[in-house]
Amino acid sequence: MKTPSGNKPFPSDSVSRDEDNALVRRALKGDRKAFEMIILKYQQPLLNYLGRMTGERELALDFTQEVFLKVYASLSSFQPRFKFSAWLFKIASNFMIDFWRKKKISAVSLDRTRDDGENSTSLQVPDADPPVARKYELAQIKKRIERALGRVPAELRELFVLRHVNEFSYEEIAEIKGLPVGTVKNRVFQTKEMLRGLLEGSS
């Protein structure tokens, strides 16, 4: 999965897993510092996921808090044999499903909210150091992709975000969503083709 900073890799999958399990054990004993470390580790990937699912940064920030509270309340049900990050995103995914169900949002278009001024996405420019013109061009491309992504149905967008923003493996996504791996792969490929079509249409 993508790292908290978005750039540096986790030490290794198994080390990260052991660390997570140790933090959960400590948090269950009432150690708030341990839960704070969990939040600091996962706030960035979780916000990236919820931000792209809602299309609004402020709403995504509220949801991030809610999901962490749900995670805290459910910590005792976490089984250490499963990967903590996958478990956390399963909770986040269920949270989004509940939200859509309550709001009865048709999962089709979220791009309108993405265009509404600075408050909508407030995305940062990547770390690389290209010349100003190239930087601008890159930012424009990323914006077009974000906009196109907002027009993809939510069920497909979610799988795409988990794969290409949060960088979960197909197997992990299958575990989070309770779908067969083949279905996940097909839907992610389908989303990419849809994005390609939307980008071609907008260029």
Added chain:
Amino acid sequence: MNCLRPADIYLYLENGMDPAAAREADEHLALCPGCRSAFEERRALMDSITGLPDFEVPPDLAAKVLARIPPDRSSRFGRLAAFIIGLSSFFFGGLAYVILTGQSLTGFLIDAVRSAWDVMRDASLVFIKFAKLTVLGLDLLIRFIGEIGKGLARFGVLIRPEIYAACLLLFLVLAALLVAGLRRMFLHGEKS
């Protein structure tokens, strides 16, 4: 090799193909301009979609979440507080009872002990009845399984061995599916 489908190209780009299939795809891409062009298009898309920028996390997010978590009741302090509150309630409750009823403190204590004893006795009776019911239920279950076993043995004598094996296999598959479903339901974390 046939022309590559978009799904094959994505699989290839993500190194998801097995080595033999990837070699075949390599060879095909070298020979087929159409697939080469489709491949380049998808590669450009993949380059663009990887590394989408992060949303900015406010520095006080963790503090905000922690502020909404109530103090842990299971902590040592929490347990001590609960004990002190319980003891104080008993003391002041008793005092109020003595003042209001005019009963002596000794009488109140005797009544309290008697009430506690009654509660314990009733709870023990309920527990014993529950234990008896559990034993009876288990006995019934064992007999039921025994009867099923006997029935299956008779059934096995009556039918051909292949059909018997097929039925057994079907039963095992159903049992495995049931176990897998229950495991998924109960052990896979939060469901809400």
